[in-house]
Amino acid sequence: MNPQMINLLMDATLETLLMVGVSGLAALFLGVPLGVALIVTDKGGLLQNMAVNRVLGAIINATRSVPFIILMVAIIPLTRFIAGTSIGTTAAIVPLAIAAIPFMARVAETAMREVDRGLITAAKAMGASPMQIIVKVLLPEALPGLISAMVITLVSLIGYSAMAGAIGGGGLGDLGIRYGYQRFLPEVMLIVVVVLIVMVQLIQSVGDWISRRLSHK
Structure with a gap:
């Protein structure tokens, strides 16, 4: 692989990390509260409605x-309004975040449903407010599951x-697509696939390790 292609690969990797990182943060800070609201x-529930x-x-x-590909096209006007453009890395973050937030909300909801109801009942009996129960019981007890939920979201x-x-x-x-498929360079496509696999493996391994550490506590 020539130096120019190596530079392109590095730039593309950084762009992917940027897209995944920013949309992942949006999923964390908006999706988890949505999951709490569902619970x-x-x-x-604590605030049944x-x-x-x-x-x-x-x-x-x-x-x-x-489907994500349809979502990207459907919200092009919104993407252009928020990002100022409908193409490129910055523009892709908008549909990625919109897709990730509800996904994270559901998997976070599932993680929080695993919390022992007896702990919540005990906290109620001790006079804890709903917000105190959420912050001091529900979220800490669900943390290993929430880490796993975040890993699933990032991989997606x-x-x-x-x-x-x-x-x-x-x-x-x-x-x-541009080099591996349109320019008939299968080695580029192979390298892209390998890099994506390495990313997924790293995120999954780190997430599993953190989740296990928290579970032991």
Whole structure:
């Protein structure tokens, strides 16, 4: 591989990391609170409100049901409004975040459902407020599961980011399409695939290690 291609590969890798990192943070800071809202407003929850729960659930399910490639095209006006452009790495972050937030909300909800209800009941009996229970019981007890949920989300985002490259989103997917497919350079496509696999393996390994460490506590 020539130096120019190595530079292109490094730039594409950094672009992919940027897309995954920023949209992953959006999923963490918006998706987890959404997951908490789904838990606490559900039947028997700390702040039971079935109307709110159903509306939130419907919005999350509707967003998750749209294939990512269609979502990217459908929200081009919103992407252009937020990012100032509809192509490139910055633009790809918008649909990636919109796809990641409801995904993270659901997997976070699943993780928090695993928390022992007895702990929450005990906290209620001791006079803890709903916010105290959420902050001091629900989230800490669900933390290993939330770490695993974040890992699943990041791995999914890597796949989505590669898909975004197919329609001008930048990153490794764009490099693989432009050089590996359109210019008939199978070695470039192979390297892109290997880099993506390494990314997934690293994220999965680190996430599993952190989750195990927290579980031991």
